Amino acid sequence: xxxxxxxxxxxxxxxxxxxxxxxxxxxxxxxxxxxxxxxxxxxxxxxxxxxxxxxxxxxxxxxxxxxxxxxxxxxxxxxxxxxxxxxxxxxxxxxxxxxxxxxxxxxxxxxxxxxxxxxxxxxxxxxxxxxxxxxxxxxxxxxxxxxxxxxxxxxxxxxxxxxxxxxxxxxxxxxxxxxxxxxxxxxxxxxxxxxxxxxxxxxxxxxxxxxxxxxxxxxxxxxxxxxxxxxxxxxxxxxxxxxxxxxxxxxxxxxxxxxxxxxxxxxxxxxxxxxxxxxxxxxxxxxxxxxxxxxxxxxxxxxxxxxxxxxxxxxxxxxxxxxxxxxxxxxxxxxxxxxxxxxxxxxxxxxxxxxxxxxxxxxxxxxxxxxxxxxxxxxxxxxxxxxxxxxxxxxxxxxxxxxxxxxxxxxxxxxxxxxxxxxxxxxxxxxxxxxxxxxxxxxxxxxxxxxxxxxxxxxxxxxxxxxxxxxxxxxxxxxxxxxxxxxxxxxxxxxxxxxxxxxxxxxxxxxxxxxxxxxxxxxxxxxxxxxxxxxxxxxxxxxxxxxxxxxxxxxxxxxxxxxxxxxxxxxxxxxxxxxxxxxxxxxxxxxxxxxxxxxxxxxxxxxxxxxxxxxxxxxxxxxxxxxxxxxxxxxxxxxxxxxxxxxxxxxxxxxxxxxxxxxxxxxxx
Ligand SMILES: NC(=O)c1ccc[n+]([C@@H]2O[C@H](COP(=O)([O-])OP(=O)(O)OC[C@H]3O[C@@H](n4cnc5c(N)ncnc54)[C@H](O)[C@@H]3O)[C@@H](O)[C@H]2O)c1
Numbered sequence: 001x002x003x004x005x006x007x008x009x010x011x012x013x014x015x016x017x018x019x020x021x022x023x024x025x026x027x028x029x030x031x032x033x034x035x036x037x038x039x040x041x042x043x044x045x046x047x048x049x050x051x052x053x054x055x056x057x058x059x060x061x062x063x064x065x066x067x068x069x070x071x072x073x074x075x076x077x078x079x080x081x082x083x084x085x086x087x088x089x090x091x092x093x094x095x096x097x098x099x100x101x102x103x104x105x106x107x108x109x110x111x112x113x114x115x116x117x118x119x120x121x122x123x124x125x126x127x128x129x130x131x132x133x134x135x136x137x138x139x140x141x142x143x144x145x146x147x148x149x150x151x152x153x154x155x156x157x158x159x160x161x162x163x164x165x166x167x168x169x170x171x172x173x174x175x176x177x178x179x180x181x182x183x184x185x186x187x188x189x190x191x192x193x194x195x196x197x198x199x200x201x202x203x204x205x206x207x208x209x210x211x212x213x214x215x216x217x218x219x220x221x222x223x224x225x226x227x228x229x230x231x232x233x234x235x236x237x238x239x240x241x242x243x244x245x246x247x248x249x250x251x252x253x254x255x256x257x258x259x260x261x262x263x264x265x266x267x268x269x270x271x272x273x274x275x276x277x278x279x280x281x282x283x284x285x286x287x288x289x290x291x292x293x294x295x296x297x298x299x300x301x302x303x304x305x306x307x308x309x310x311x312x313x314x315x316x317x318x319x320x321x322x323x324x325x326x327x328x329x330x331x332x333x334x335x336x337x338x339x340x341x342x343x344x345x346x347x348x349x350x351x352x353x354x355x356x357x358x359x360x361x362x363x364x365x366x367x368x369x370x371x372x373x374x375x376x377x378x379x380x381x382x383x384x385x386x387x388x389x390x391x392x393x394x395x396x397x398x399x400x401x402x403x404x405x406x407x408x409x410x411x412x413x414x415x416x417x418x419x420x421x422x423x424x425x426x427x428x429x430x431x432x433x434x435x436x437x438x439x440x441x442x443x444x445x446x447x448x449x450x451x452x453x454x455x456x457x458x459x460x461x462x463x464x465x466x467x468x469x470x471x472x473x474x475x476x477x478x479x480x481x482x483x484x485x486x487x488x489x490x491x492x493x494x495x496x497x498x499x500x501x502x503x504x505x506x507x508x509x510x511x512x513x514x515x516x517x518x519x520x521x522x523x524x525x526x527x528x529x530x531x532x533x534x535x536x537x538x539x540x541x542x543x544x545x546x547x548x549x550x551x552x553x554x555x556x557x558x559x560x561x562x563x564x565x566x567x568x569x570x571x572x573x574x575x576x577x578x579x580x581x582x583x584x585x586x587x588x589x590x591x592x593x594x595x596x597x598x599x600x601x602x603x604x605x606x607x608x609x610x611x612x613x614x615x616x617x618x619x620x621x622x623x624x625x626x627x628x629x630x631x632x633x634x635x636x637x638x639x640x641x642x643x644x645x646x647x648x649x650x651x652x653x654x655x656x657x658x659x660x661x662x663x664x665x666x667x668x669x
Pocket of ligand 1: 123131132133224227252253254255256257258259275276277278281321322323324343344345346347348352353354355356357403404405406542589590591
């Protein structure tokens with residue numbers, strides 16, 4: 001078949017949506033990294049309901065055949081993925097014009113969601129999971145097919161409404177409205193426990209969208225390499241001023257996000273050891289050169305690590321095995337570890353996010369599905385051992401931080417020795433690093449994707465962003481100079497390290513001023529033809545305004561409002577009427593179902609005046625919403641940043657807190 005024919009075939013398949021003739025059944029491909037079997041949670045009656053729900057997508061004439069198949073899937077995998085309907089074409093980001101469309105904005109969204117399902121990007125592509133073990137783009141393949149068809153057909157006078165992966169349909173709207181509005185996992189609060197996700201996801205009525213999976217904004221590991229590099233660099237600044245050469249960083253997880261740790265530690269100049277239980281995940285990162293060396297023998301690993309520390313060699317080492325075995329060995333040997341953390345998927349502890357010590361991966365997976373209660377006991381036992389070993393190393397001078405994966409929370413629930421009074425012994429990386437150093441000043445993970453899918457365009461955008469940042473640096477106040485300088489170093493390192501996997505994307509931490517200036521310069525370059533096709537803006541939700549998460553993004557809010565979710569909800573509502581191309585609001589995300597509400601957006605710049613109007617209005621709100629809330633919580637950096645924002649935009653009038661002197665309240669109780 002010529003490439004033109006296959007392109008035609010691709011377009012036709014998309015326009016067909018759910019095929020009217022049943023495609024042939026697909027074999028299960030053992031070479032692909034698959035989601036673990038989910039635990040059996042539905043009773044007989046509920047199983048029937050799950051199958052009825054799934055059959056809604058198909059004509060009655062196919063129901064008999066599909067009902068048997070879906071029952072098998074439900075029993076074998078714990079979910080109905082509808083594997084048979086996975087398309088035969090390759091799903092990945094392509095030039096925007098290769099997607100059939102009536103609306104450029106809708107085509108941009110097709111590009112972005114396709115990137116989330118690219119085999120090179122997604123963690124479990126056949127189960128439509130992008131990262132985090134459960135971060136779903138859709139619940140099943142019928143939803144994917146239907147969504148792509150709607151996007152291909154829609155105009156700029158319609159909005160596609162998505163309920164947890166299910167495309168509810170196209171509704172009339174207007175050109176300034178978002179083209180897509182996404183909700184994922186929004187539950188009545190009382191039904192937001194981990195088992196509720198298991199149950200309602202198995203029924204096919206909700207999904208865990210994580211942060212950038214169900215919002216189509218994942219850009220592969222680059223985003224997290226960037227965030228992790230900034231975190232590791234700043235963690236290094238907390239322990240000494242002489243950089244990370246010859247310093248040891250120990251952590252766990254080589255999965256979707258966690259796999260960035262060895263690469264980031266190397267960019268930051270450290271020696272790192274990352275433990276990983278799943279050989280497939282280790283292999284992926286090793287073959288990508290993000291991990292330099294792999295050991296499954298702890299004695300050999302220690303010899304090599306000591307040598308690297310002595311030589312001050314920036315090297316990333318992986319331990320193939322359970323993190324707890326590594327920590328216990330390091331504690332036993334009284335090894336000097338400078339920085340420690342953990343990025344196993346503890347937001348999802350009972351369904352494969354954290355593997356207990358003393359069992360192989362296969363044994364654990366079987367136990368998880370067949371003896372979930374025993375699995376839970378073993379996980380909690382392991383967490384207690386995990387904390388004991390970490391405590392010993394911290395007594396010996398290690399700086400340990402929670403890396404936004406609910407480690408401290410789950411360890412405390414497991415009864416580990418992790419509390420000091422009613423507080424955790426260790427800070428989260430947001431409390432100590434990202435919150436006060438970045439978010440309070442409005443710096444967050446701004447990103448863009450070149451819809452031409454061409455490297456050349458990405459290089460042009462890198463140059464534009466560099467010159468905007470250099471100009472900003474000249475007049476920046478001292479409080480934010482470091483962030484701008486880190487960004488300039490990052491753009492250079494990202495280009496040199498070829499960090500693009502999937503779509504032609506770049507991320508950097510910018511504040512409102514930086515985001516607006518960079519976006520405006522891109523829009524002008526598109527108008528002049530210097531960039532060959534539209535640019536898609538976005539961010540992950542791990543940002544100043546997007547996410548209410550008391551143990552992560554809003555962990556450095558101390559006025560009690562860290563347990564509220566007004567900011568994230570306002571964020572999405574405000575973005576949607578200020579010009580976002582799509583908006584999304586999720587329950588779940590990094591730290592677990594019921595533990596966080598996070599919102600995001602995507603915005604297409606097409607070189608028009610309309611795009612300029614939208615970007616100025618929306619990006620300004622998207623950042624300053626969060627700064628105002630952080631300022632109201634009396635965070636010093638945020639008070640500084642919001643006053644600065646009001647100085648440059650007279651229409652912005654934010655309520656500033658009056659600080660309370662200790663004298664005024666002394667002796668009250
Ligand atoms: N700090 C951040 O910026 C940030 C960002 C995103 C995600 N996170 C959080 O980090 C966690 C990891 O995310 P991910 O996308 O990498 O998830 P993932 O599930 O893809 O990767 C986690 C890895 O940990 C491994 N693992 C589990 N238990 C282990 C054990 N006992 N010993 C060794 N390895 C073990 C798993 O095999 C898996 O490969 C999540 O909870 C996520 O929410 C943090």
